[in-house]
Every structure is written in structure tokens, then in C-alpha cells.
Amino acid sequence: MVPVDYYIVLSAILFTLGALGVLIRRNPLIIFMSIELMLNAGNLAFVAFGRSYEIAGQQPFFTGQIFVFFVIAVAAAEVAVGLALIVEIFKTKKNINIDEMNSLKG
Amino acid sequence: MHLSESVVNGFFFLAPWLVFAPVTGLLINLIFGRQWSEKMVGTVASLASGAAFVVSALLAYSVSINHGEAVRWRLAEWIHIGTLNLDWTFRIDSLSTTMMLVVSGVGTLIHIYAIGYMHEDVRFKNDEGRFNRFFIFLNLFIAAMMILVSGDSFIMLFVGWEGVGLCSFLLIGFWFEMDTLARPSWANSNAAKKAFIVNRIGDFGFLIAGFLMFWYLGSFQFDEVFKAAPDVAESAPWVIVAITLFMLVGVAGKSAQIPLYVWLPDAMAGPTPVSALIHAATMVTAGVYLVTRSAPLYTLVPQAQYIVAVVGAGTALFAATIAVGQYDIKKVLAYSTISQLGFMVAAVGMGAYVAGMFHLITHAFFKALLFLSAGSAILGMERGHHHLAHGHHEGKPARGKKSSKETHDDSHHGEVRRVEPIETFDPGDMRNMGGLRKSMPVTFWLYIIGTLALAGIFPFAGFWSKDEILLDSSLHFQNIYWLLTIAAFLTAFYMGRQIWMVFFGEPRHAAAAHAQESPKVITVPLMILAGLSVLGGALNLPFEGFHNLGHWLGYTLGEVEGLPLDLKIAGISTALALLAILISWFIYGRNPLRAHQPDPLKKPLGFIFTGMENKWFVDEGYFAVFINPFNKISQFLADVIDWRFWHDFVHDTVILGTYNWLSEIALDRYADQKGIDAFANWLGDATQSVSATLRKVQNGFVRSYALAVMLGVVLILGYLILK
Numbered sequence: 001m002v003p004v005d006y007y008i009v010l011s012a013i014l015f016t017l018g019a020l021g022v023l024i025r026r027n028p029l030i031i032f033m034s035i036e037l038m039l040n041a042g043n044l045a046f047v048a049f050g051r052s053y054e055i056a057g058q059q060p061f062f063t064g065q066i067f068v069f070f071v072i073a074v075a076a077a078e079v080a081v082g083l084a085l086i087v088e089i090f091k092t093k094k095n096i097n098i099d100e101m102n103s104l105k106g
Numbered sequence: 107m108h109l110s111e112s113v114v115n116g117f118f119f120l121a122p123w124l125v126f127a128p129v130t131g132l133l134i135n136l137i138f139g140r141q142w143s144e145k146m147v148g149t150v151a152s153l154a155s156g157a158a159f160v161v162s163a164l165l166a167y168s169v170s171i172n173h174g175e176a177v178r179w180r181l182a183e184w185i186h187i188g189t190l191n192l193d194w195t196f197r198i199d200s201l202s203t204t205m206m207l208v209v210s211g212v213g214t215l216i217h218i219y220a221i222g223y224m225h226e227d228v229r230f231k232n233d234e235g236r237f238n239r240f241f242i243f244l245n246l247f248i249a250a251m252m253i254l255v256s257g258d259s260f261i262m263l264f265v266g267w268e269g270v271g272l273c274s275f276l277l278i279g280f281w282f283e284m285d286t287l288a289r290p291s292w293a294n295s296n297a298a299k300k301a302f303i304v305n306r307i308g309d310f311g312f313l314i315a316g317f318l319m320f321w322y323l324g325s326f327q328f329d330e331v332f333k334a335a336p337d338v339a340e341s342a343p344w345v346i347v348a349i350t351l352f353m354l355v356g357v358a359g360k361s362a363q364i365p366l367y368v369w370l371p372d373a374m375a376g377p378t379p380v381s382a383l384i385h386a387a388t389m390v391t392a393g394v395y396l397v398t399r400s401a402p403l404y405t406l407v408p409q410a411q412y413i414v415a416v417v418g419a420g421t422a423l424f425a426a427t428i429a430v431g432q433y434d435i436k437k438v439l440a441y442s443t444i445s446q447l448g449f450m451v452a453a454v455g456m457g458a459y460v461a462g463m464f465h466l467i468t469h470a471f472f473k474a475l476l477f478l479s480a481g482s483a484i485l486g487m488e489r490g491h492h493h494l495a496h497g498h499h500e501g502k503p504a505r506g507k508k509s510s511k512e513t514h515d516d517s518h519h520g521e522v523r524r525v526e527p528i529e530t531f532d533p534g535d536m537r538n539m540g541g542l543r544k545s546m547p548v549t550f551w552l553y554i555i556g557t558l559a560l561a562g563i564f565p566f567a568g569f570w571s572k573d574e575i576l577l578d579s580s581l582h583f584q585n586i587y588w589l590l591t592i593a594a595f596l597t598a599f600y601m602g603r604q605i606w607m608v609f610f611g612e613p614r615h616a617a618a619a620h621a622q623e624s625p626k627v628i629t630v631p632l633m634i635l636a637g638l639s640v641l642g643g644a645l646n647l648p649f650e651g652f653h654n655l656g657h658w659l660g661y662t663l664g665e666v667e668g669l670p671l672d673l674k675i676a677g678i679s680t681a682l683a684l685l686a687i688l689i690s691w692f693i694y695g696r697n698p699l700r701a702h703q704p705d706p707l708k709k710p711l712g713f714i715f716t717g718m719e720n721k722w723f724v725d726e727g728y729f730a731v732f733i734n735p736f737n738k739i740s741q742f743l744a745d746v747i748d749w750r751f752w753h754d755f756v757h758d759t760v761i762l763g764t765y766n767w768l769s770e771i772a773l774d775r776y777a778d779q780k781g782i783d784a785f786a787n788w789l790g791d792a793t794q795s796v797s798a799t800l801r802k803v804q805n806g807f808v809r810s811y812a813l814a815v816m817l818g819v820v821l822i823l824g825y826l827i828l829k
Contacts, residue, residue: 019816023809023813023816102807
């Protein structure tokens, strides 16, 4: 059985990559993908912890797995809204460079 | 309301109307007078005064049917503090009703006269709007005088005393923006101020007397004061002496005695009815009334009585000498009034209260007559002058009321009313008169009657009253008798001089040549006064079974035995008076004065006449002794002490300088600039620099916000993990 530490390290690496992507990249599509990466790093941690508690505990314990479904659902909704916004911004600015979007005025 | 002891019959309930009747007239004229015609205004005022006379007569009748019992009619509560109980109470007894009758009787006649007089006066002075004001003041005077004579306490008397003083001030300064010749000047208002200020000195004495009275005798009410006085007179006689002498100062102020008489001659600046009513017949006799009213006090201290008598007699002689050297017709009468007031004060000082009151009454008659006749003569002169100034194109006007009307109508034509007089013409200067006997016969005969009464010629009123005073003084004090006799001689002389100068000889001025007689509204009241001047002596004939006034006043003052006629005294005074008139005829009548001729007395009397002419330089003396030093001191106080020391040095240098130094050095430079300012500046600078730094964070890049969020998360998590 693969110890839980390995999963956690992998999750941290994925999260760091995602965070760096959010901070460094200028293309909002890439940023969305980086966010997805971070979310999935979280999911991985949830599932890993959930599995490890299931083994340690006497009774079945699915809390971590169930939470991951919620995260996936929220991430889907977020992407839907985010993509819609990006399309709208592109319509007005003909550009989706994130550094151009520093004012609240449309 | 309360009656003194028993229920009494009569009209005492009318007493408040003594005051309210004139006040009602005053208010009516105050409200409606502007719209009403002069006749209406004058009628209302005269009726108000006449109503007061009717009330006075009814009150006198009521006193007589109650056998002279004094009735105190309380109208209102006034001051009740501790043991001080003062009410507005009318005191109705034989003395006060006598004064009421004189005041309202003579007052009413003068009101009527004033309708005619002021009608012309306001036109000669180009201000018809003041007619109404004059009658308001006149009614106010009657009201104040009634308060004075009807007061039941010294304080109530003082209220009236001040009230008449105020009216005197207002009426002397009636033409306040001009002098007696209607030239723009402050002479009249200065005369009014002089009267007011000199009277303040007298009032100061009166007030001190009142304070002493309350402190030692415990009351202001007449009966209580007189009841308490004898005990105090025994234990501490100086108290009564002080009270009576301080009261004498008040009397000297109001009744124009030495040394405070100087205001009365200047008071002639007022219109002539005022001179007659206030400054001859009524107000100035208030001092005599006060002494008579305070008779129980004066009787206790013979030394004070003697001083009063000497002051009176001295004034009588002194003023008579000045009257000889005067040229203004009213000034002669003014000094004559002072002199006659001296007679009255001397009489009441000697304890001859009845004689003093008797002379007060007759003097009110004949001196009012003389003043009003003099006013009529002055008006006649003014009419003549007016006639000249406006040319002769109207033809010769007829005499009497009609002509004066026409002359006025002339003045109404066109807009030429502000014509400046071609020359300064004094219608009251006897040197401008002469020969008025022909042009103003009625005034002439009235003046003769007044003169004979004043000179004390048998059987006119003045003879009886003056003779009574002389008789009393001859029995008490020989020196006073001689002073008064000489004064009486001079009285006859200066009145004779006046008659010859004014009415005989040839006109010395064109205006006198064109003088016109006065209308009936002026002459009829004079005829009534003339009648009273002739018959007034009947009030108190010195024969067995008469002495009516003596009996009447005896109700209040205590019964005194009337003196019989002393033929020697009467003979001497009459002979002297006739002699004086004869001498005056020799000097002024035989060779009438010509225009611009100096007074024939000037040569033989030399510097004495110069003294008489210049009022013995008393005014100048007062200026040198009191007024100029006072001015100097006030100048010094105002300029040096107040302005230079107090204002310039203390305020500007010390206080302002210290304040400036403090604020500049201590507060401004250190506390403000280095403390508060510096802190405020630092606060502003700090805010600016901090915000400049923080502004850089807020760059709008999503990435940097995300980085900040992440760093925050890392920090918090790091803290949570590592703690």
C-alpha cells in the first residue's frame, strides 16, 4: 500500500504548480487551467486522507470522497461563469490579456 | 380704599381725578392731537385742567363741611418693605386743597391763554407741529403738581417734585434748537439743562433730609413723622436741625433761593405761559409749600427757622437789586419772582405760615398776570416786527383778533415762511419798546393792575399779603423786617421803571410803533387774573372777624390768632412803594428813554449799576468757583487719567502689550508653531507618505492580489503550524 505521504507530496507539487501558473501566466484560459490544477490538488489530498482514515477506522468513512464531488461540481460551475466572462471581455476589448484588466470600468 | 377715621361725607372719592383728569387730557392729545385742530387740542387740555379745578373745588368744599379734618384717600399700594409702608395716598386737608385750587385755577387760565399765545408763537418760530406737544407737557405738569400737593408722604411729594422738575426741563427747552431770539443755538436747551442740574443739587438735599427722616423718625408719612419728631428733638435735636436744613437746600433749589436761584432767570427761555405757570405761580412755590407742610418740624428748631428766614429775606433783597438793572421784560419779572419767593420763604421761616401761603396765593394771581401781560406785549412787538418784515402792502390792519388773523394769513401765502430776520430783533427787550400804552391799551391796563398788586399798593392783593409778612417780621426779627422793607421799596421801583419803559414815552423801535393788541383768548384770562389780583386780598383781611385764610389753614397748621392791621407798618410800606414809583417816574417817566440811550441810572450809580446789570456776576462767580474747575477736573480725568493713563498706558501698553508678547512668543512661536503646527504637519506628511507606499500595492493586477492572498495564507498557516 502506498503511504499517504506520497499522495500529499504529489498534491503539494500540483498545488504549487497551479499557484505559480495563476501568478505567472497572462492568458486567462491558462489561469483557469492552473486553478483547476489547484482544485484537483486539493481533491487528491481529500481522497488520500479519506482513504487513509477508512483503513485506520473501523467503519466505512466517505466524507473526503463526498467532498470531492462537491468541489468538482463547484469547479464546473466556476469554469462556466469564468468562460462566459472571458467571452464578454473579449467582445469589448478584443483582447484577453489579464494585465489589461486592471480597471473595474467595463 | 380707606377713610381715615370715621366715615366722612363729601366728594373725597374724586381725589384721584386730580391726577387722572390732566393725564386723560394728555393721553387724548397724545393720540388724537396730531389730527386735531389747534382749537380742539387747546380745548381738551384746558378742559382737563378745568376738571382738576372742579375736583379741587369739590374737595375744598368737602373739607369745609367736615370742619377741616384731614382725609387720607388711599388709591393704591406702592412700596411695602420691612417697616417701610408707602402707599399712593391722597391727603386732602385745608392746606393741600388751597394749593390744588391755586394750581388748577391759575393753571386753567394759563391753558386758555396759551391757546392764543402758542398759536402765534409756533408761527413766529415756523414749527406749527409743536402746538400739540406744548399742551401735552402742560397737562403733564398739572398732573405732577397735583401729585406734589396731594401727596401724603414726603416720598409721594418727592415724586411730584421730580415730575414738575421734569416738566420744567421739557418746557424751558421747548424751543430747544434755538435761543430766545429764534436763532439756531443751544442756548435754550442749555437753560433747560441748567435748571435741571441746579434742581438736582436741591433734590440731593431733599433726599438726604428724607433718608435722615426715615432713619431717625422711622417713616415718610406726614402724620407719623410729625408724631415722632418731638421725642427725637429732645433726645437728639441735631437730627431735626439737619433734616430741616437739608430740606432747605431742596427748597432753595425748587423755589430759587440763594444760592441756587440762578436757574430761574435762565428758565425764561421757555414760552411765556410756562414762565407764568411753572416759573412764577406754581412750581417754584413748591418749596414754600414744603416748608409749610413740614411746619411741625420747623417749629421744633428755631435756629433752623431763623436760617430759613434769613435765606428768604436775603434772596428777596438780592434779587430785587438785580431786577432793577435788567432790560429784558421777562428777566425783570423773573428776578421779581425770586424776590417774592424770598418774601414767602422768609415768612414761613419765621413761622408765619399763613402769611407765606397768603402771599403765595396772591403772588400766583398777580405774577401770572404780569407774566402773561408781558407775553402779550412781546407778542404785540412780534406782530409789529412781522408786519414790518413783510412790508406795508396790506394796509393798516385793524386792531384785535381779526388783525392778528390777517397777519398770519399773510405769512401762509407762498413759501416765504423761512424769511430770515433782517436784523436781530429782541421783542422782549424793554429798550426796544416804549409807547405801547396807545397800541395795546388792554395789556397796558392789565399790566398796571399787576404792577400795583406787586408793588403793594392799597387795596390790591399784594398789599395785604406783603403787609402781613412785614408785620410778622417786625414782631419777630427786626433785621429781617428791614431787609424785606428795602426789598419792597425796590420792588415798587423796578416795576415803576418797567411801566415807564414799556408803556410810556415814544416807541424806540419801529416794531413798537406797529405793535398790535392781542386777541380775546389772551386778554380774557388776563382780565380774570386781574380781578383776582385786585380782590385777592379779601381772602385774609386783617380785621376782626375776617382772617378767612388763617382760619381755613388753621385746620391743618393749628389755629393762630390773626394779627390786626398795623397802620404804622402798612403806612411805611405803602409810602415807600409810592415813593419808589415816584422816583422811578423822575428817572424814567419824566424824560422817557430814547433809542440807544444808556440807562439813566448808570451814571449816578456807577459800578453798582454795572453789578445789577450783570446780576452781580454770580453766574460768572459760579463758573469761576465751581464749573470751570469742574470742567478742568473732568478734562483732566478724561484726557490724562482716562485716555492717556487708562486707555493708552494700561490698556494699550500694559494689557495689550503683555497679551501680544504672550501670544507671539510663548503661544505662537513655541506652543503653536513648534507644537501643534508641527504635529499637524507631521500627521499630514506621514499620511501622504504612507498612502504613497500603499498606493503602489493597489495596482489593479489580479496576479499581485492573488500573490498577496497567497502570502497571507502562507503566513497564517505558517503561524498556525509553527506556534
